[in-house]
Amino acid sequence: MGKQYPAISADIQTFIEQQHVFFVGTAAADGRVNISPKGQDTLRVLDANRVAWLNLTGSGNETAAHLLEVNRITLMWCAFEGKPNILRLYGTATVYHPRDAEWAELLPLFPPLPGSRQIVVVDVDLVQTSCGMAVPFFEYQTERNELNRSMEKRGPAQVEQYWHTRNAHSLDGKPTGI
Template identity: 65%
Template sequence: MGKQFTEIDASTREFIETQKIFFVGTAAPDGRVNVSPKGMDTLRVLGSNRVVWLNLTGSGNETAAHLQESNRMTLMFCAFEGKPNILRLYGTASVIYAKDDAWADLIALFPPIAGARQIIDVSVDLVQSSCGMAVPFMDFQSEREELKHWAEKQGSEKIEEYWSRKNRYSLDGKPTGM
């Protein structure tokens, strides 16, 4: 059954660091709720109550828009192999852009990935585990390379043009801070 904790302990950190995918949930006070899958090598546990993840270029930018109005965030991890487990990290988050002072130190935590758009810094106030017995077994084959190849082919100038066209506003017309 589910358990709640106030921080990320060593076994929870190990579970998080072995997952190939995680899900992010955000919502502004009004408009659509966003749940987004994230993959690749884009998440770091920095302490018992802090996680950062690298947000890559995508077709939308809902997370950043929502965080402009409400800093609530949930990260969810599911065990698709091994012992069943669902883990949620609840907390508040802020968006860090390349122009921000914190960017240089945090981006250094990740491998270079073309199209890196923002870093999301999450302050975790609740860690919750639940059984996960209904989550199916799934085998990891490999990371998808399409986004990486697309971003590399675009180059930084075309990526910034794309951000200007596609990532400045959310589905609900809310600004993303880009």
């Protein structure tokens, strides 16, 4: 049975910190709904009602485009080992870029990762758990390093060029603010 909470408790924070992957869901007023998997050491619980994640360069930038238009977001974790659990954080989000003053404040919370593109801060207004009894068991092996190697090989100038040619607009043609 699902339970709802107004904030991230210590137990929920521990669960978040133990997970290796989470999912981000956003949607604009029209167009496609986007669900993105996120990995590596890119998420931090800032307090009982705020989390931040370091958004790395990818083939698209749907989340940023959606948040510019409709400022709502859902983050989800599934327990792939141990006790079954699904956790969702619902809220609104702000996207910070390297050009923003908040970037310098938030970036030290994360390990240095090549291709760091944005930091998304989520103001959480609802925390919900559900059973997760149909989620299969998976065994974690290790992080993938292909993205980091690709961004290191490109170097900062080529990564920034990639942002402007491949990450400036969503699949639906909406600007991403990059």
